[in-house]
Amino acid sequence: MALPHAAPAQPIDIAPLGPALTQTLSTALFKSEGLEVMRIVLPAGKTLPAHKVDGEMTFQVIEGEVELLVSHGNTEDRERLHAGQLCYLPGGVVHTVSALQDASALLTIVLRHPD
Amino acid sequence: MALPHAAPAQPIDIAPLGPALTQTLSTALFKSEGLEVMRIVLPAGKTLPAHKVDGEMTFQVIEGEVELLVSHGNTEDRERLHAGQLCYLPGGVVHTVSALQDASALLTIVLRHPD
Numbered sequence: 335m336a337l338p339h340a341a342p343a344q345p346i347d348i349a350p351l352g353p354a355l356t357q358t359l360s361t362a363l364f365k366s367e368g369l370e371v372m373r374i375v376l377p378a379g380k381t382l383p384a385h386k387v388d389g390e391m392t393f394q395v396i397e398g399e400v401e402l403l404v405s406h407g408n409t410e411d412r413e414r415l416h417a418g419q420l421c422y423l424p425g426g427v428v429h430t431v432s433a434l435q436d437a438s439a440l441l442t443i444v445l446r447h448p449d
Numbered sequence: 450m451a452l453p454h455a456a457p458a459q460p461i462d463i464a465p466l467g468p469a470l471t472q473t474l475s476t477a478l479f480k481s482e483g484l485e486v487m488r489i490v491l492p493a494g495k496t497l498p499a500h501k502v503d504g505e506m507t508f509q510v511i512e513g514e515v516e517l518l519v520s521h522g523n524t525e526d527r528e529r530l531h532a533g534q535l536c537y538l539p540g541g542v543v544h545t546v547s548a549l550q551d552a553s554a555l556l557t558i559v560l561r562h563p564d
Contacts, residue, residue, distance in 0.1 A: 340537040340539075342521075343536050343544075344536055345534040345536055346537075347534055348535055349532075349533030349534075366537060371537075390484050392484065402458060404457065404458045411457075413460060419464075420463055421457075422461075423458060424481070429458075440509075444559055
C-alpha cells in the first residue's frame with residue numbers, strides 16, 4: 335500500500351478502536367521525510383513475529399496490553415506494556431510483539447537516510 | 450533540566466493525568482540519538498506562545514482539547530485537536546498551542562544532526 339503523505343497540522347484519529355478492533359487492519363498513517371507513523375492492530379493471542387526496523391522508534395499502546403520481547407545479542411528483555419504506556423526501541427533491535435488482550439499500538443519510526 | 454537517556458523497551462507512563470493535571474509540569478520523557486519525547490501540560494486557557502523546533506514532529510493530544518495555530522508564511526491554519534488525535538508538523542514551522550480544556554499532549558521530535 336502506498337503510504338499517505340504527511341499533511342501538516344491535519345488531525346489524524348488514533349483513538350481506541352473498541353469493538354471494531356477485530357475487524358480493523360493495521361494501517362500506515364503517514365510518512366514524511368524523516369518519520370513514518372503507523373497503527374498496528376493485534377487481536378488477543380496474535381503475535382507479530384520477530385523483526386527489526388532500521389530506525390529508532392517509539393511504541394505506544396493505545397488500547398489493550400502486549401508483551402514485547404526484545405533481543406540483545408544472547409539475552410532477551412520481556413516487557414508488558416498496556417494502554418497509556420510507550421517505550422523506545424533503538425534501530426535494528428529484533429523484537430516480537432504478542433497481544434495479551436485485543437490491542438492497538440502507535441509506531442513512530444525515524445527514517446534513516448543514506449549518509 | 451537534563452533529559453533522561455532513553456532506556457530501550459522500558460515502559461514510560463503517558464496516561465491522562467486527570468485531576469492531577471493542574472499540579473503537573475511539562476516533562477521531558479527521554480532523548481535518544483534521533484528522537485526527543487516530551488509531555489506538555491497545558492491547563493485550560495493557557496497558551497504556549499508562538500515557537501518552532503528544528504526537527505519534524507508529531508503532536509498527540511492525550512487528554513482535553515487544544516487549538517493549534519500554524520503559520521505558513523502569510524497564511525495561518527487553525528486546527529482543533531482533541532484526545533485521541535495527532536498531527537504532523539514539519540521542522541521549522543511556527544506554531545502556537547492554546548488549551549481549550551485542561552490538556553496534555555505528547556510531542557515526538559526528530560532531532561536533526563549537522564550534515
